[in-house]
Amino acid sequence: MIGCFVTGTDTGVGKTLASCALLHALGRHHARVVGMKAVAAGAEPDGHGGWANEDTLALRAASTLAVPAAWDNPVLLADPLSPHIAAQRAGVEVTLPPILSAYHQLAAQSDAVVVEGAGGWRVPLSDSLSIADLAVALQLPVVLVVGLRLGCLNHALLTADAIRASGLPLAGWICSRMDPHMLAPEDNLATLRRALGSLGAPLLADLPHQVRPDPRTASVQLPQEWQ
Numbered sequence: 001m002i003g004c005f006v007t008g009t010d011t012g013v014g015k016t017l018a019s020c021a022l023l024h025a026l027g028r029h030h031a032r033v034v035g036m037k038a039v040a041a042g043a044e045p046d047g048h049g050g051w052a053n054e055d056t057l058a059l060r061a062a063s064t065l066a067v068p069a070a071w072d073n074p075v076l077l078a079d080p081l082s083p084h085i086a087a088q089r090a091g092v093e094v095t096l097p098p099i100l101s102a103y104h105q106l107a108a109q110s111d112a113v114v115v116e117g118a119g120g121w122r123v124p125l126s127d128s129l130s131i132a133d134l135a136v137a138l139q140l141p142v143v144l145v146v147g148l149r150l151g152c153l154n155h156a157l158l159t160a161d162a163i164r165a166s167g168l169p170l171a172g173w174i175c176s177r178m179d180p181h182m183l184a185p186e187d188n189l190a191t192l193r194r195a196l197g198s199l200g201a202p203l204l205a206d207l208p209h210q211v212r213p214d215p216r217t218a219s220v221q222l223p224q225e226w227q
C-alpha cells in the first residue's frame with residue numbers, strides 16, 4: 001500500500017489540487033486509489049439532503065475507490081475555521097482513534113491512500129492535538145505543497161524544518177503557481193529547489209497556474225514513479 005500525507009505552507013495554497021493530482025497519477029497504475037480528508041472544517045449541502053466538505057468531494061472525484069463517508073472523512077465540522085475552533089463551536093473534540101481506524105479501513109482496501117491535511121503543518125485540531133500529531137500517528141511520508149507567492153520561502157522552510165523535527169520523511173514538495181502576478185517566480189522556485197533539495201526533498205511537480213484548476217491535467221507534471 002502506497003500512502004502519503006499532504007500538507008501545505010498555509011491554507012488555500014493548492015493542497016486539494018495537488019492531492020487530487022496525486023490520486024489521478026497513482027490511479028493510472030493502481031486499481032484502488034482513495035483520498036482522505038481526515039478532518040474537514042466547512043460543510044455545504046451535498047444535494048442529497050446531507051452535508052459534505054468540498055475538499056472531500058474533490059478527493060472522491062479523483063479516487064477510483066468509493067468508500068463510506070465515515071472512512072474518507074471521519075471528522076466533518078460545519079464551520080470553515082481552524083478545526084479546533086470549529087470543533088469547539090460544534091461541541092465536540094477531535095481525537096485520534098476514530099481517524100486512525102478510518103485510515104486503517106482505507107489502507108486495508110486500497111493500493112494507495114492520499115491523506116490531505118487541513119491548513120498548514122501546525123494547525124490545531126484540539127487543545128492537545130495538531131495536524132502534525134495526526135501525520136505522526138499515521139506514520140506517512142509527507143508531501144509539502146508550496147503555494148508560490150511572496151512569503152512562501154519562509155513558510156516552506158519553516159514547515160520543512162518542522163516536518164524533519166517530527167521524524168517523518170519529507171518525500172518531496174509540489175509547487176502550485178497560485179499567483180499568476182507573482183514577481184520573479186523562477187528565482188523563488190530555484191531558491192526552494194536548492195533549499196529543500198539540500199534536505200533531500202525533490203520537487204515532485206511544478207503545477208502551472210490554471211484559470212480553472214484541473215487535477216487530471218495537473219497530474220501529468222508528476223514523476224513516473226508516482227504514476
Ligand SMILES: Nc1ncnc2c1ncn2[C@@H]1O[C@H](COP(=O)(O)OP(=O)(O)OP(=O)(O)O)[C@@H](O)[C@H]1O
Pocket residue numbers: 008010011012013014015016017018055117118119120176177178207208209210211213
Ligand atoms: N495552480 C493553481 N492555479 C490556479 N489556482 C490555484 C492553483 N493552486 C491553487 N489554486 C486555487 O487556490 C485556491 C485554494 O486551493 P486549494 O483549495 O487546493 O487549497 P488548500 O491548500 O487545499 O486549502 P485548505 O487548507 O482549505 O484545504 C483554490 O481556489 C484553487 O483553485
Ligand SMILES: C[C@H](N)[C@H](N)CCCCCC(=O)O
Pocket residue numbers: 011012040041042079080081082083118119120123
Ligand atoms: C477552513 C479552511 N479551509 C481550512 N480547512 C482550515 C484552515 C485552518 C487554518 C488555521 C490557521 O493556521 O490559522
Ligand SMILES: [Mg+2]
Pocket residue numbers: 015016017055116
Ligand atoms: Mg484543501
